[in-house]
Amino acid sequence: MFFSFVLWIIFFYVVYYWLTMKPKNFPPGPPHVPVFGSTFYLLRKHLHIPMAGEWLQKYGPVVGFVAASRKIIAICGPREVLEVLHRDEFQARPVFSFFHDRSFGKKLGVFFSDGPYWVEQPRFTLRHLRDFGFGKRSMEEFIMEEIEDTIKEITKTEIMQATGLFTIATLNVLWRMIAGARYARDDAEMLMLLEKLRLLFRSGSAGGGIGGAFPILTKIAPVFSGYALMMSTTSDLQEFFRKSIREHEKTMDENNARDLIDVYLREIKLQGNNPASTFTEEGLITICLDLFTAGGETMAMSLGFSLLYMLVHPNVQKAVQKELDAVVGRDRRPTLQDRASLHYTEAVLSELIRVSSVAPVTPPHRATQDTKLNGYFIPKDSMIMVNLYSLFQDQEHWGDPEVFRPERFLDADGNYVKDDWMIPFGAGKRVCIGEVLARNTVFLFFTSLLQAFWFSLPEGDPEPSLVPLPGFTIAPAPFRVKATKRF
Template identity: 55%
Template structure:
């Protein structure tokens, strides 16, 4: 009898706590269970499709979730997504205990921070990256060096595997600004780090893993082999960045900074007596790591999708080449200055980024103070998932969002027209720091490659699929292309 009473009492407490987890007037959402919350209903793959499909139809554009006892929102639909991206109270970042544990147990860098620290670091980073490559001339020089090297390699091949084809070239462009260093495509250490990061991007989800939802279980359950592998990957990258920073410290000339790392180190020395300074060696290492992670993968996958749609739509590829020949001729390479004259090229690149965005969902946000959204009560520290894909595939706006149709971005005069719903790089204060660099890199690689080569599906291979690999960043499924020199 005593045992039964204890069980009933335990269940009563669990039920009470469960009832208390959902605040009044919180948005509707999938069923939630005691302790687990809505975790069992979270999609493992392509959550952006579920959010803007089944969930939006059943619950509306704002869906309430519970990650254990942690409150969360899944936001879809053009009006609500754009509102959340521009409202200050939704611009925080949630604490990821797993990531923080490996980053000196502090909130550092550009990705996982918010507030005054993040604002000052972002301004500093953007200002000084401009000094070492964000200017048009220097940026173009860095990009074209990588383009030329890749073209030399491609000229010697009949077919090539597209997966990760652009990753090291894209990373080299950013890393040259950061550290003054570039790497060959076959650099073993860098390849090992990038392959590890690719596994993290492919296996990760925006809502986090089970032990991120229930961090208390880390004290009870042994660390999994997968988690240990995750730690090893991050440590390899941290050690790589640490070594680069230490090399800069040994050769630093405060009167002649060579790159962003030098500039940050000089700022550290200037503020070494300021107890409130945000500039620390640990902060520099994490900032470099954040830029490293973001620098290559998104550009690589965007260019991969560009080549994928060219081989799937040969008539579009031919139209791109006709415009390049008409506007530029064959005697000179494209430049950033040519961008405003290549209307069809811009339409094609924009359509690729719309139909298969590499960032389908924003890096999770956090509500920094109690607020409301669409009439619902949203408490402080609510975790927010923001669905970019829902804008890029809104049927009412685009008409046929599943169709690859670059002409949707051209007016009656065949002039490229921007669309405010194209938020591939985000919007508001959290807009991607590297948008200009990424856009110019994609433009120069794409136009130069299409000027030099034609691409098709190899005769002995099946037609590649457009369904992307799932993960924190979308990527094309591995495929090969046949390369033909244009004559």
């Protein structure tokens, strides 16, 4: 009896040791404790901050963890971030049941797929989104319609919650191209979906959270691990997309596709019984889910941050308005063509992106082969966490990264100067497919609203906090704003 007990103990210890063993020449990193490995280091809320601070100082730019049995490499230094984003063997996504359960247990869509499927699907998605407005004149028209609607709303209310102001408006721009539809600000179904999405984004973390580290918890403690919220939000959104797909099927004309859903449905039909086809209804639903979730929060939160910083830095707000008055005047709204002449405004937008850092860590990447980075061994299938924030906060590069100073993007003649370290949308093959849409939407909203209104803190309200809320992406803490018409 005693002998078999000892044998079991030895067996478990050997299995545990084998699972959590660090390979030879693995990057340095925090110590690991029995059973949990280094998991607890990954559960911190604003993970990008210790990554670019204490971990970088203590362990260097490439940090190795073993969390449960998973090998994780945190890329904490700016030069290494740029290198990883451009090396082919780091462009896959991890096999993460926590994430694949949102796409029918398979690697579908754009965000969490890889291999030949991922090469084909984003290419198809982007090509056809371009047909329906991405990067075209019609995109600007869609954005301007939403801006007019937002200006009407602001004029009506004068004092409002700033963070909720943009969620439906920015999503509408994207949704017009995907499903040919837009939603009213008070649409109950859309408000409910966006609220669930908001809770989901805020409850997550760049490290994948406890459910990512211990997949077993998603089954035995679904609420605690965040799995229940993710699956209920996913299932509501899938149902919403399915409804839209059924409506498209009833009304579509194959020779005259209206939006991305129409062309995707046509492609499913064209591929017919081709066993190699990657075009399926589940794939379409997951693409809608990826675009809706990626675009639904990020653009609105970027605009929320921009109002927040304008409240806190009224002198910058005044200077943007001065430039807008000089370049655009007051008789028409700003357009994308004005962009090249609005040097100071462009510098402010870059500085806003730098300080707010909405997506500080990319979704996890995966190494597709055994490889080396900075001389360290990176085993095949390691999960790679890429910290973009490290580029935006590097002391050596920026001098005073903690200061909000748009002038850092201007040369001696006041011309806007692009900085290669400003990669808020990632870089390389996995760069964000919504980059052009997001940049144009944020530019047009920001300039049109600042042309029309002076934004200030409502009397009696406390100074809003610049400390953001954590999550998969980060967001400004709720604050109110008072909008006064400028003319």
